Amino acid sequence: MLALVLLVAPGVAVAQVELSRVVVGGGATAASGATFGVQGTIGQSVVGEVSGGGGAICQGFWCGGGLPTDGPVSIVIDTPRGVRFLGPPASGLTVDDLAAQNLVRGVPGYYPAASPANLETTYDPVAGAWVPSSGTGEVLALGRAFRWRFYDHANGNPDISQSVPLPFTLTTDLPANTADVVLDLNTGGNRFTFLANPFGTALDLTGIGDWPGGDNLSPNAPVWVYDPVAQTWDDAPASVGPWVAFRVRAKGPPVSGQPRTLTIPASASVSALRAPVAARTEDVTSPGSAVSPAASPRLAFTLDGTAADGRPLADRAFTVVFEEDARAGFDEAEDAEKLQVPADTYAMIGARHAGASGEHAFVGYDVRPFAAAEIPLAVETRGAAADLTLRWDAAALPGGLPVTLVDLVTGAEIDVRSRSEVAFQVAPRPSLDEVPLHEIADIESGADRFVLRIGASAASSADEVREVSLSPVVPNPSAGLVRVAFAVPEAGRVRLAVYDVRGREVAVLADGEVAAGRHETLLDGTALAAGVYVVRLEAGGQRLTRQAVVMR
Template identity: 25%
Template sequence: FLTRTGSESGDHKIWQNGFGTSVNGGSYALNTSEGIIEGKVPWSELGGVPAEEDIIMTFSIYRADGGDKAFDTGSRGDALDYATPTSGNTFNALIPESGGDQGRLDHAETVAFESPSRTIVGTDGTGNDTGWRLLTTPAPSVTRGDLEDDLNFNVDSGSLLHTWDGTSWVGASSSGVPLPRGGGFILYFFDDDVDPLTSDGITLDAPGGIAGSAEDVSVGGLETGNRFHLLGNPYEKAIDLSSLEGPSGGDLVGAGFQATVQIWQPDPGVWTTITQGTADDNIATWQGFFVERTSTGSGASTLTFKKSGRQNGDGDLIGSKSRPVNAENDTTQQALVDLSLTVAQNEDTLAQDDGTVFFESRATTGWDAFEATQLSPPISQAYATLSSPTERGGTLVRRTQASLPYPTRVDTFVVPLSARAVETGGTATLRWPADTRGQLPGRWTVELEDTDTDTRVNLRNGSYTFDLDPGDGTLSAPDSARFRLHVGTSSAIPVEMTRFEASQEAETIRLTWATASETENAGFHVQRRRNGSDWQRLGFVEGAGTTEEPRTYRFVDDALPFDADSLTYRLRQVDLDGSEHFTDAHTVRRAAPDRVELRKPFPNPAPQQATLRYTLPEPTDVRLHVYDIMGRRVATWANRRVEAGRHERTVQTSTLASGLYFVRLVTDEKRRTRKLTVVR
């Protein structure tokens, strides 16, 4: 085809060899997997035109059969992206000449573009990856029927695919149900013998041609009376969430929506959040997601995906939490605390949920654009949730993400938390996962308060376990929430503890702990208690003062209460100025005795009384007899059924004459004897 340079001399260059070839430095390359025809022209090679001159050439892609024009490009270096071609169409490239005439490519190309597809990968074996996926398709005019060659929809347990009508899920019961571009749906994977979701994955494709990347995609019909709207990435590449705009441009907040969107994560079965404007706020291709209207009855009814937001890669289909950049740097003005709730019975996980506290410089103390209202799991009747309750317009709202202003001074924020169980229950564990802690400055403190038990734990040092019964977590007001999260922005943490462990070694308990840094640390008081008794001080380990180097400490408790089946330890860290901080408590359950044993009495000699200690590996009848040196039985100190374990008994020796005696322990199968001397 002809190209007019725009120079006064009217020189022309002619490319007549078609796409994928190069003449005089110009090239046209096909990328059928992405649906892009890319034109590159070295402008300095065009006759009569200085290299520094800004030349604009307008290319157009037409269907050779006379169909509608697909796309114009009028700026230097633009790719010639097509809009909505069908696989197998033939295209001509045209360029306007003076007077409106058009030069035509002498050699047209027939292009077989690939259909969009996405492989969803699981783990080998069946039943490991069962669950819902929140999806979309990056192609127009797709129906449920287009996915029926990928999954078996002939099941008796209900619809595999559901769409969202603005207020609830609707089962797609027929092949003709449309799946609009820019909208979303949920699809259930059984991961069974028929459709196993293995490491090779299941590939979904949308026949009818790729959906083209050259156009913005608008999604209309978003009823202002509905709170939640289900959208989907309309492109064959990941998009930056910041490219989702309202009718007048701007971000989601300007269009009347929350800045935070939600995506269902089937493993472990929780809603995860992505906040517009944060680092890594990308939405993967084929990914569906929920947007939340800030106030029902207002805001835009149309949102537009801008083509400029397309990324180079496909992105993580499941989605991930937004990750602020370098939380250790105060200038970031963003920080995040991600909490995890797990409910289990007999080591079987029954339910899980996540909750987030987001610190952002643009957030306010009241409801703002960075909050996210909690959604129930898709089509599930038994579940557990972790939320931060608040009041909005006199109505109780559970938040899966609560937002607060990024602090500008030393302060402590208190956030109510509620753990709710719906038709499930068990042993609940609330933790701050270690792999998410880099989202919060290291000097900030994170503590969980249980108002029911008056317990407060440092989540940097461990998790918190409690009983969660069906119906727990029902709220009448935010203040009735059971838990409080205390986030402190103290100028420095005296000791950044990375590990505190307690383990049994023979007849001792070995304590080890490590620190990442210390500030004016005088040292650690080691404390112990048993069966809820008062804490007892065992010893003191000197600290390192102030250091940025990791340090490791240890303490051995070699004076264990003999009959204690379990012992609990903690550290009382003391600063040089006398202030103190406690670690979480660690309980050690001692190994059960494996033999019948009678320990030496003490004191020995015994003036008035003596203590006897013995161990039993199983329940048995126990008799404690006392014999003099003539072999005569002079006393019986025990004759009863005794449970397995460690036992300690204090006996009176004041009734015995001074002299040497033998104490004999007799069980159903064993006899053990020890000497005892009585003195006056």
């Protein structure tokens, strides 16, 4: 168990809470978690510092857990600049209350001609986009999230609304809500609903599947929270502090035609520490990981790196879930596409998926049967250093079939059951000029780096090869490296070449004597124009072909 330390003001009582990671559809366990203890006095600054006199300095987004308070409910918005997903902890909070504390622009009453708007209060699941606030006088709904972009400068007219350098403290003096909140869920479009902690204390998410209406949530979908410091979505948070928002996914429309609802119960608010309520939006990663035994078997990945300025970057939102009756291809009812990080600097990893109708998707939550498959994994970085580390937790991986991670650059094959990480390098790419505000990551932006292979190893013995064969290229389509595997039952001469649609030879992958058995080679798709190509194998008097598609 990981032990974390809370520094609290003198006289604050010691309290311990067990943390776990949440999976909708099964209760959390404490098999692995974090124990909070107390020591000493406040003498250093760590994430979760409070504003005001005394109180707790917390790690993790349990920060701010306390009994309902009479004082302000606050949250520290720290660097880096960019998007935050927030929600009101009190009834009656308005857009004007926000505009008095930091810049609101592009909406009625606040620089309406400015574009784009930086405050959006409604999410449209059909368009997959946020809708700008209606401006002055709009009351922010309890339990509903809003998206607010911060600029970290002092521009603007203080008599209207002015940007404030970060960090700054967002606060309300209104009485914190203490009642249950009932909300309609989005069942159309992508079925995402952005909710928010409606209380003045931390909100425990580990039992969300058991909340009233919890059965209206998609049973395998996670809860997502955005971490603006590591610049990642997290698909297994345990709790969120006051003001912090989270994303859920509902089931489709019910046959009855009635709306699907979810109640955020006051009983889920955390009252573990008597302390002034304050947290940071950065407090969105719960230490430790405890997957419920009732949850589906899965393989959870984490990608870690650093920004050019040394800040940590991560991706904590890529998980492969194994369900016996799931589809192998992309299914929007089961799978969740990769969520775009709303930052100019980030590192992301996800699976490339082919749908039944030939469409392709970049997937962050991949639900599939535990059966033989080769899953291409693409990596995209912006403003990140070259060195990255991919980690995984195979504790909940089903037994039986071997599971191997194949590095398409080095050719290394890693047994994910015997190892838990691999370090690798990518070519650095500059940070984006603008913060991307689209919801879903672009499938064409990532470069294929790994293949997650479930089933027999390609390095099978020659005795198993009884005929000449050419396997489908992986990944396909691809914007980067492509793995080409072939097999011959006897030693001899082979020629493996690539041709464009006009029949012109554009690459030779193998030409000469090879031993009997299975062989793999790589095709560098970055050297080819976008289009359709034919991979042709000539061996043992036979000629076999496969199609490869290169995207840009």
